[in-house]
Amino acid sequence: MNPSSATAPATLRGAVREALQLALEDAIRQGALPALDEPRLVEVQRPGNPEHGDYATNLALQLARPLRKPPPAIAATLAEALARQGGVVAAAEAAGPGFVNVRVANDALAEILDHARREPDRWGRLGAPEGPAPRHVNVEFVSANPTGPLTVGNARGAFVGDLLARVLEAGGQQVTREYYFNDSSAQVRNLGASVLAQREGRPVPEDGYHGDYVVALASQLPDELAAPRPGESDDDARAWAIGHWASARIREGIEASLARLGVRFDVWTTEGSLAAEGWVERAIGRLREGGHLFEQEGATWFRSTAFGDDKDRVVIRSNGELTYFAFDIGYVVQKFSRGCDHLIYIWGADHHGTVARVRNAAEAMGYDKARVEMILTGWVHFVRDGVPISMSKRAGTFITLDELLEELGVDAARWYFASRGANVNMDVDIELARRQSSENPVYYVQYAHARIASILRKAGDAGLSPAATVTGVLDEPPDATLARIVARFPEVVEDATAAQETQGVTTYATELATAFHAYYRDARVIDAEAPGRSAHRLALVDATRITLASALGLLGISAPEAM
RNA sequence: GUCCCCGUAGCUCAGUGGACAGAGCGGCCGCCUUCUAAGCGGCGGGUCGCAGGUUCGAAUCCUGCCGGGGACGCCA
Incomplete structure (x- = not known):
């Protein structure tokens, strides 16, 4: 064995x-x-x-x-x-x-802990899955429109997507983190019109954007963009140009916010590129060849009902414009053509109605429906001191992701989302969360890690170093208890990967920290009177530290050496 | 009307077929001359929304109902 x-x-x-x-x-x-x-x-x-x-x-x-x-x-x-x-x-x-x-058996227990210490970087990392399991997983998340800064509402998707990606990677799969950037919709023109109105001191259109960031953009707007071009009386063209300029600026801000979260994306795909590169056309062609399209009232429809949907869906509108759905299916073809084996979308709960049509279209285009998966996130209902906060980008009443991070800190915010199921609705009182942030369980876990780091430093000062194996102390009750919990870490990762969830990891990390704090109370690690036992206990405590760091690392949370 | 998600301790949430239902926060009482008190120990707190059903066994699966949220567009 x-x-x-x-x-x-x-x-x-x-x-x-x-x-x-x-x-x-x-x-x-x-x-x-x-x-x-x-x-x-x-x-x-x-x-x-x-x-x-x-x-x-x-x-x-x-x-x-x-x-x-x-x-x-x-x-x-x-x-x-x-x-x-x-x-x-x-x-x-x-x-x-x-x-x-x-x-x-203690031997088996010792072997697995010693292995963790020999290869800490591989501890809790499962090998590549065997058999037909997907190898290259595409996780698309956030994908917020570039019409304003990321809000706390977007934060849910950002954390859920990044956590899922990390868990899949720990499970041995190759993951691409992807952001779909909508740069060509009417919302962009609308944004441009809002910035222009703000610039010229006119009232912002009723369905325009009203946030402070629009004011800021208006003041930064270069004169050559703000001024009407000679021979061009069309305000619409100006709004588009300004909208593209503004959305590019906003995208920079979005990327900076995400970087602050520790979320990086591998691929940014723009809506415009899907059409320009012919992906939408290819998708529609495939559906047409398969006989899954029909014309009605001047529009082109996908026969989604043939695959169990409750309605058929328009792909090309009667005015010739493509629907959002058309871009969706073009994107499916693009992703699979890039070599992805499995597509996962992190969507808000309000998108549940679009799940069936995209999966159905994938099937109609010849892809395995099982490889197109949507994870819907529940709502985050924010209140401040009991008063609900409306979250409207247009009205300019929202809390930005940056503000949330300023109040909570990245580690606490990550823990908060990691410890809850993706699909549950949650209530967050910003003031309460801020006041309680110092009591966030994440610090409890980090503290355990820092305490061990301190012990290891002190041991070094005392001329003691960890033994190569924990064998030797596993018969002592405090050690036996702690060792068993440490050894369970790969099972926790295995379960998290299978369920595509992280709650189990936070629960486990808390349990391990609790076990360590009890161990700290009951077992003297540094003991000059018993250097042999000390060496084995240092090994056990080191395995515990590695495990705490791995669990936190899996969640994108830091493991401090001192607090 | 149809469809989706949720309902577990005062609050926020884990637990989704197993042996007495858990954590954090909040409340009350103790513990720093000893490797970090961001810690430890103790007390109190639950008809797992309700009613049936399946099972040796149900918070967990099925049906119905109640309550909360969401979706039903040639918008994105």
Whole structure:
């Protein structure tokens, strides 16, 4: 049993699962259990109560019906066969209504922790997925229109998308972070008209943009753009030109805000380029060849209902203009043509109505629908001292992402979003969040990391250094408890990757920090009277530090050496 | 009307088939001559929206209802 080899399971849980599978086959071979008609999925879980051991299986409960035997009897047989396996299994016993509880061997525990310390950069990083799993995942998120600064509303998508990308990367997949930049819609002209009106002291159009940033843009507007061109009486052309200038300036601000968050994008795709490079045309061509388009009332429609949608969808309007949907499907073709295996979109909950049509069109164009996935984020409902804050870019009443970061800090904000499901609506009282930011759980976790860093520094000063292995202290209760939690980290990453969620990581990081703070209380690490034990404890504490740093790093949060 | 998401402790949220339902914050009481008190220990706090059903077992799955939010455009 060697977890560091390529073929061995990367997790203790996986090793136990393998042992259980072998134990089942063994019991059948020996006639202790009847043969199964069909293979059963062997599940290993973690008991809620630590007294029940490190891992448990409900296999006996599952087998009771097909084998027509009482669960406790099956559990007893399985426990015996498991105990015979040895290796990762130190002890196995039947318990409760038919569970089999397993205690892992100290050797296996030590091996996985020592491995973490030998290769800290790979700790919790899973290998590339085997089989047909997607390898190159495209995650498109934020994609806010360039008509104003990013708001706290956009923040949800920014964090959810970046966190998802990080989790997928930890799961061994290649990720492209992508931003769709809408540079050619009427909103841009509208923005230009607003800036121009502001510049000329005229009232901003009713459906224009009213924020302070419009005023700022107006004052920065170069004269040659503001002035009407000779022979050009058309205000519309001027509005477009100014709109493009303004949206470019806004994009710079958006990029700067995102950089502040620690979010970087690999690819920025503009709406204009999708048309100019022929992607929209190609997409429409594919649909037409497949017979999925029809003409009605002067418009061209995609027969989305043939794929289960409740309505058909217009691709080309009767005035000849392309719909937003047309760009969407052009973009799908572009992304797949670039070699992406799997597309994920982070959209606000208000976009749920567009999910079906895009996936249907992908299928109609010959792509696997399962490879086009939308994650819808819930609303963030902001209040300030109990008063709801309306979030309108046009009215200019919104909180910018930059303001949020100023009040909370990047680490606290990241933690806040990482610890909640993407699809739940959440209420945030800005004042409350600001006041409580110093009590944010993220600092609790960071503090544990800083404390360990301090111990390691002090140990160095005292001439003590960590041993190569933690073996030697795993029989002592405080050490055994902490070591087991540290060893679980790869399983947490595995689960986070499978679920495409990060809540489990924050929950785990908090649990690990709690365990360390208790350990700090109960176990003396630096002890000149017992240098041997100190060395092993330093190794354990170092593994804990690496794990805390990896968990925080997975969330894009810093792990300070001192606080 | 149809469709989607949500409903768990005073507040904000984890837990989505297993063995007594958790955390943070807030409240109350203790602990710094000892490796960082941004810490530790203790107390109090829940008909898991409601009602049925499936299951050996349901906060978790199914149905219906109630409550909150959202979407139903030749807008983006």
